[in-house]
Amino acid sequence: MTLAPTAPVREATAYDAFSRRHIGTGESSQRRMLDVLGYGSVEALLDAAIPGGIRVEEGRPSALPAAATEQEAAAELRSMAGRNRVRRSMIGLGYYDAVTPAVILRGVLENPGWYTAYTPYQPEISQGRLEALLNFQTMVADLTGLATANASMLDEATAVVEGMLLARRASKSRSARFAVDADALPQTRALLAARAEAVGIELVETDFADGLPEGELFGLLVQYPGASGRVWDPSEVLAAASAAGAVTVVAADLLALTLLRPPGELGADVAVGTTQRLGVPMGFGGPHAGYLAVRSGLERQLPGRLVGVSVDADGAPAYRLSLQAREQHIRREKATSNICTAQVLLAVMAGMYAVYHGPDGLRHIARKVHDAAAAVAEALGEAGFEVLTPAFFDTFTVRVPDADDAVARAAAHGLLLRRVDATTIGVSLDEVTAADPLIAPLLAHALGHEPVEDGAFGLVGYGHRAREIEPAALQRQSDFLTHPVFNTHHSETGMMRYLRYLAGLDYALDRGMIPLGSCTMKLNSATEMEPVTWPEFARIHPFAPREDVEGYLELIGQLETWLADLTGYDAVSLQPNAGSQGELAGLLAIRAYHRANGDGHRTVCLIPSSAHGTNAASAVLAGLRVVVVACDELGNVDLEDLRAKIAAHRDDLAALMVTYPSTHGVYEHEIRAVTDAVHDAGGQVYVDGANLNALLGYARFGDFGGDVSHLNLHKTFCIPHGGGGPGVGPVAAKAHLAPYLPGHAESQRGGEEALRAPVSAAPFGSPSILPISWAYVRMMGEEGLRDATGAAVLAANYLAARLGEHFPVLYRGDNGLVAHECILDLRPLTAATGVTVDDVAKRLVDYGFHAPTMSFPVPGTLMVEPTESEDLAELDRFVDAMAAIKAEADRVGAGEWPQDDNPLRNAPHTAVAATAAEWTHPYARDTAVHPFASGTAADPATVTARIRGKYWPPVRRIDQAFGDRNLVCACPPPESFA
Known part of the structure; x- marks a missing residue:
């Protein structure tokens, strides 16, 4: 199903390494962030955050070649494009x-x-x-x-x-x-x-x-x-x-x-x-x-x-x-x-x-x-x-x-x-x-x-x-x-x-940070994006003969091999053209597997209450019956409730869908106990790969009990969101489920793949954007991907530590750490001041930010994910903005500003509103539209730069x-x- 990876090239020098361009925080910045957290290195932080029982083995052989420079990766892509006609x-x-x-x-x-x-x-x-x-x-x-x-x-x-x-x-x-x-x-x-x-x-x-x-x-x-x-x-x-x-x-x-x-x-x-x-x-x-x-x-x-x-x-x-x-x-x-x-x-x-x-x-x-x-x-x-x-x-x-x-x-x-x-x-x-x-x-x-x-x-x-x-x-x-x-x-x-x-x-991301939890808005590099419009990739019919698409098949085969290796699975299908379709494909594979084994009665799918809603929707569309499993006060799957649900549905259990790290932004310590319990009852484990960017290089789904997963290439592997699509949601599986992954009658690879049922219109889904993810993996190499994970988890914990001084962080895992995102609980603020999560989200616009994810998975909260691509100055700018907003909310709570007429409730403020002939609000115009200038931001030069970069x-x-x-x-x- 996959082709051999290219031969390793010379190791990139530190200056030429693409990871240096992709990861926003360098060594000195990371040192300052680690000092805030009290850890001596990124490795020490990850050792404390990720449960030891799921870590990859030291010295594990990798299918990934050594990292290529941007120029080398572009040349390889040119070579593959040249094999398309x-x-x-x-x-x-x-x-x-x-x-x-x-x-x-x-x-x-x-x-x-x-x-x-x-x-x-x-x-x-x-x-x-x-x-x-x-x-x-x-x-x-x-x-x-x-x-x-x-x-x-x-x-x-x-x-x-x-x-x-x-x-x-x-x-x-x-x-x-x-x-x-x-x-x-x-x-x-x-x-x-x-x-x-x-x-x-x-x-x-x-x-x-x-x-x-x-x-x-x-x-x-x-x-x-x-x-x-x-x-x-x-x-x-x-x-x-x-x-x-x-x-x-x-x-x-x-x-x-x-x-x-x-x-x-x-x-x-x-x-x-x-x-x-x-x-x-x-x-x-x-x-x-x-x-x-x-x-x-x-x-x-x-x-x-x-x-x-x-x-x-x-x-x-x-x-x-x-x-x-x-x-x-x-x-x-x-x-x-x-x-x-x-x-x-x-x-x-x-x-x-x-x-x-x-x-x-x-x-x-x-x-x-x-x-x-x-x-x-x-x-x-x-x-x-x-x-x-x-x-x-x-x-x-x-x-x-x-x-x-x-x-x-x-x-x-x-x-x-x-x-x-x-x-x-x-x-x-x-x-x-x-x-x-x-x-x-x-x-x-x-x-x-x-x-x-x-x-x-x-x-x-x-x-x-x-x-x-x-x-x-x-x-x-x-x-x-x-x-x-x-x-x-x-x-x-x-x-x-x-x-x-x-x-x-x-x-958009070209203006500033989009700190959306569960969405991973990170750098989509120009080198990754450039090949998408090359005619050798852009002008190929999906049913063109094999001899016209050898370059595409080589790229697809290498990417499948790399993704399988990174996730601990045996086979990958790149056909699903969205994460939702990858979920559906994985569940259909589980359903087909049970039916092939004479277990067609296994139709119950256990799903934690914290899961993204597409999990439940996909299960229904795969012909399964959803049973919800509770989560405990720490945001983990409630093991007692899980075992009770398994006991109640043991004979009919088809699968458990679990997101790891969890939708609450923590590494669940008992994940192996969860997967073992499902397997013992004859079920399959679907690990939602939405948060793979918090594991890459440190742990693999297939090693701690996953049977099948979908991956979001538009999150972990740099395909841009594009305003809400395109996306690619490949499905990866262990060998026993591989025969049930999507196929297509027009697949140029033929064989069994041409006999299997499809999940989207084209044999390989949305292949013209696969060069983006191929280039990302090729230029990062396994070490670079691991560094990206470390930088992302470091950034999330840095924000959790600094923002935790102003807002409660709702869930934490081992050693009080989070994974790649943290959930800020604004409900106490709302109770004390009347300022809502909507008010904070809209006020962030005046400070020049896109809001974090609102009220998911918990109403009245903000889920924050900084990603590895943001530099320390941008992280600090976000902390300053959130701290200033907290101070503004406190002024509302203290009665300085009325609850129905304050800079948070009236946010965002447009240029037209700010320049109106009559200003009737109890706060100044500059407070409305240049809050950094009137708030607690750092030095005057920083304030000036922030004003000049104002988004209206x-x-x-x-x-x-x-x-x-x-x-x-x-x-x-x-x-x-x-």
Whole structure:
């Protein structure tokens, strides 16, 4: 399943070592931090913090090569990229070569102001990305002809699954049957089969040309256009299904919808799909932003995130995540989806593609693609081939004597076709191939036709003669993208300034520390990020032949080997394209393992009360029954309650899900007792890998009882959050579970992997961002990774010690130490002063910080995680800010400022508020907006620097309740901002 790692290179010198650039605290800073804690070295601190019984063996052989310098790692990546071959893909199946406008490539994908942003849970400092996501939602809703779209899904196939689950929730039918278009994308059908079986849904594959299948249905899926390229009118089928009480889902191509009647006008309840071809590179399968839109009345059923419009404290329009975008951890075992992330960065790119081109531009691109496809089909017909698809947008099928021979001949000419069956091939055109007038003769020649004269194959007027979409009844008549945002920024100057304006509204990691517990916002280095946009990684179709992707397979194999070695497991699948999908894949593996052993009755999953909510949601979607285990007053799993729950469910126990270090930020001393108890009862142990960054190099999940784990490459291994996605959530397992890890019929590695069920649309999930994590591990080496863990744990304990003077630290482990994060208890402060956790979070904005994680896992608390990438000056700046806020709260408690009019309750303060002609508050303007200058900060030079680096929030505190009462999830009219 994995390839051998590269040979070790020379050890980097101390100055050249990448770890020196990645880790923010050097030796002198760490010495000062250790003095505060009373330890002589980082090793001594980690010895005291991490239980000795789980530590890795000294001198353990490692599969990781010695650390490479940045230049050496880049050269190795260049070599692997050179082993990938970029040919013109005509495979289609939902993946198309696309032109990413350079202004969007540089202004979004390569811009740290966009890719280092966090999920917009603090909306006042996320207005730029929220506006960009609102553009995306408006684009999707307009193109699909439906009322409301969410802020993106993981990919098309998982979006279809979510559409199926939504249909089951919304349908009044009690049937468990869901009809699936026989012409749906094959990867979608495979994923539907895997996911439906786990939750008791029966799929009925149907050729809708024959109408609805007999019997009751709760829903159906129509592919529009079909995988074959077929364009047909499904309105009668949709109407008949709706009349019978079924909820109808249409998987639609958004570019085609600029010319075709949209699903909403055809009678669909739900539309799903991908936005990949709207300027997002194929990237060997991802990441791409899927979409999901619904008719009016189904808004509350939407999974994932939904951006809405509300007002701030001054009544000005402001954006925020709406109520139904709440995380699934609120619902836990009652969750209907385990989606806790989106593909925000890719959704921003797709939305900006629509902003840049506008409705006329999108129609122009779609017509070029359709005209080119029609011209190629005509040319092949003139060359004697039988075109089997009578009406199509960009894809058609062709009868040939030998499909394998045809595909091979075309590949030799640099064209990748799709084999449908022994005598049928599929041909798809896209924005790139449509621009080449030589495609038609080249393809005809590749398929064996010799031209008899120049200019044959109907090439006269190729790309210029308009060919209307057929059938005529399906031609789109309705307008779309009428909002000014899609009709304004069409020059590169205008687009550049719009992107810069939105990025300027936001607080991202390029501005300062984002101390979010459980989220690990650390450096995403430029060297790691750079290869993502290389064409040898970006322009590869996920179903390209093996000989085109040898470089990718080498990189994937090495990364799998390294991750398995670092975690103590035997096998790794990189397919899950989010942590939630990795969780689900691991639990499905456990379920399949039990069933293979004749233990299908084992369906109980034990989950500690402190666990992230996706744990419970994933268990439900894997067909398991959740039983909650209590935690003790120290934040550990309550062993007594665990043993009682095991005894009660011994015969039915499937698994325990446990996060280590715990969600409370401590290394649980009795973790081996926990895993042993589960194994003794015949269960499997799922160790949630969300906090692996507190263990890497010191302990391994597989060594202390883990059977399977997911890992967050977007946390521990440096893939950036991108405003809430992309992510990668690989699943790692012991050998006995390895046969049940995800697979894919189109996997270039073949073998057993091609026979196993998938968990996402592409064989390797989101491989175009894997070079980021590969480069991180390659440049850090095992010693560097270990140093990063030590630096992160040191930083967390330093903050816990210093902030503990002002706020109680809720949980501590051995020797009073925490792991990589600490939880500050603000409930005593609230009781004494009335200042809430929200007030502190918003006041931190005035001090120039993103707030820590609020009220998770304990209400009324802040979970703080500094990461290893922050330097001591930034850590101290945060301590100063929190100390000053505590002093301000005490002034409120003492009655100096009223509880309803003080700098905390009114935070954050905008420039408009600070410069208002009349200032009526009982505190000074400079206290409002330059608190470091009026507080207890250090020397004058430091104060001056902090004032000069001031971040100004664009809006005041947002009224969440107003937005939920007045749900608006599309771009508001410009006059609302007047």
